[in-house]
Amino acid sequence: MRIYDIIRKKRDNHELSKAEIEFFVDKYSKGEIPDYQASALLMAIYLNKMNKEETVYLTEAMMNSGDVIDLSEIDGIKVDKHSTGGVGDKTTIALAPLVAACGAPVAKMSGRGLGHTGGTLDKLEAIPGFSIEMEAKKFIDSVNKHKIAVCGQTATIAVADKKMYALRDVTATVDNISLIAASIMCKKLASGANAILLDVKTGDGAFMKTLDDSFELAKAMVDIGNGMNRDTIGMITDMDEPLGFAVGNSLEVIEAIETLKGNGPKDFVNLCETLGAYMLVLAKTADTFEEGVEKIREAISSGSALEKLKVFIENQGGDKRVVDDYSLFPQANLVIPIKAHRSGYISRIEAEEVGVSAMILGAGRETKDDELDLAAGIILNNKVGDYVNEGDTLATMYLNKEEKLESAKERFINAYSIVDEKVEPKKLVYGVVT
Ligand code: URA
Numbered sequence: 001m002r003i004y005d006i007i008r009k010k011r012d013n014h015e016l017s018k019a020e021i022e023f024f025v026d027k028y029s030k031g032e033i034p035d036y037q038a039s040a041l042l043m044a045i046y047l048n049k050m051n052k053e054e055t056v057y058l059t060e061a062m063m064n065s066g067d068v069i070d071l072s073e074i075d076g077i078k079v080d081k082h083s084t085g086g087v088g089d090k091t092t093i094a095l096a097p098l099v100a101a102c103g104a105p106v107a108k109m110s111g112r113g114l115g116h117t118g119g120t121l122d123k124l125e126a127i128p129g130f131s132i133e134m135e136a137k138k139f140i141d142s143v144n145k146h147k148i149a150v151c152g153q154t155a156t157i158a159v160a161d162k163k164m165y166a167l168r169d170v171t172a173t174v175d176n177i178s179l180i181a182a183s184i185m186c187k188k189l190a191s192g193a194n195a196i197l198l199d200v201k202t203g204d205g206a207f208m209k210t211l212d213d214s215f216e217l218a219k220a221m222v223d224i225g226n227g228m229n230r231d232t233i234g235m236i237t238d239m240d241e242p243l244g245f246a247v248g249n250s251l252e253v254i255e256a257i258e259t260l261k262g263n264g265p266k267d268f269v270n271l272c273e274t275l276g277a278y279m280l281v282l283a284k285t286a287d288t289f290e291e292g293v294e295k296i297r298e299a300i301s302s303g304s305a306l307e308k309l310k311v312f313i314e315n316q317g318g319d320k321r322v323v324d325d326y327s328l329f330p331q332a333n334l335v336i337p338i339k340a341h342r343s344g345y346i347s348r349i350e351a352e353e354v355g356v357s358a359m360i361l362g363a364g365r366e367t368k369d370d371e372l373d374l375a376a377g378i379i380l381n382n383k384v385g386d387y388v389n390e391g392d393t394l395a396t397m398y399l400n401k402e403e404k405l406e407s408a409k410e411r412f413i414n415a416y417s418i419v420d421e422k423v424e425p426k427k428l429v430y431g432v433v434t
Pocket residue numbers: 165174179180181183184207
């Protein structure tokens with residue numbers, strides 16, 4: 001077999017065989033195919049697309065390019081949740097203890113943030129002492145004992161994906177449904193879960209900006225999961241405006257804690273209930289979606305999810321007193337209110353611009369080696385549809401580097417549109433794909 005022939009076949013819009021796809025992934029991850037030939041093949045895939053079978057073969061080959069984790073020593077059905085990323089997405093921090101408090105095991109590997117989107121690991125590290133590094137044995141023992149552990153994805157998982165993603169990033173071949181679906185799913189499948197819940201974000205702050213593309217991506221990933229014998233559900237949820245009110249690492253953890261105390265923002269609570277209920281159904285801890293929602297609500301009102309969060313933090317070396325004392329989180333020395341420049345209804349809060357603004361303040365990374373300021377970020381006061389008066393505080397910025405303020409403010413103000421006509425609030429859930 002020759003890579004030249006595989007490139008030519010895809011260039012001419014023919015279907016690649018399982019063996020050809022495996023050949024490419026194997027040889028490329030071992031460094032036996034040069035970047036220029038891999039780039040040519042990726043561009044041919046980008047332009048001519050892959051069908052369902054080719055996408056499953058690609059995912060499987062990428063999954064097998066690294067370690068495949070065995071979680072069989074953990075009792076029960078392990079359900080993983082994956083979000084395609086967004087602004088203010090602190091869902092795992094509230095959802096993991098919620099689901100674990102309802103009796104379903106949560107053995108989760110999470111990632112870091114890049115650009116305008118945040119990552120769960122960075123947020124967890126805002127908790128003093130919290131460690132995301134764990135030996136496999138401790139990870140498994142923790143889930144068996146406490147039903148919950150979250151760690152970082154090891155470098156030995158889906159080795160081909162790291163190389164391919166870096167190449168796609170510089171060859172304008174990222175936003176292809178098959179390539180994104182395979183890239184996300186190979187890591188989820190290698191992480192060992194029995195069932196997978198996908199939260200595919202749609203809108204301005206998401207990878208997929210249109211509803212059609214979001215449904216197509218969800219369908220591609222659900223087909224891959226089910227095709228590989230994992231019960232998989234995909235949900236399409238809003239990321240046109242930021243999720244909840246907090247954007248930035250410590251601020252988002254505090255919002256997740258408040259949610260477990262029963263004081264969460266409406267959209268975020270709704271998302272946790274919906275995703276949590278589907279996770280419980282997938283874990284067979286609830287028979288129906290409605291029963292799942294009931295259980296999640298009960299875990300909040302009884303305080304059991306908050307207790308689970310404390311156990312989770314303590315088990316991973318963190319200071320559980322943060323749950324009752326937010327002054328233990330990293331603090332910003334500058335707290336700046338941002339005012340509305342006119343009265344009216346908020347018709348737009350562009351998630352990506354808010355995310356970039358928070359990143360400028362220090363909450364995110366522009367390049368993967370940037371250091372984060374875990375205290376930096378923004379607390380919004382409103383959602384789309386709210387009425388504000390001129391001079392009202394739209395948001396509060398938290399920062400330590402004063403020189404960042406002006407450019408962050410400029411981006412932030414650009415994110416808002418305020419109009420005279422009444423505006424409907426945004427919908428949260430656009431659909432479910434099974
Ligand atoms: N996230 C991934 O892990 N891979 C992609 O290709 C896109 C988003």
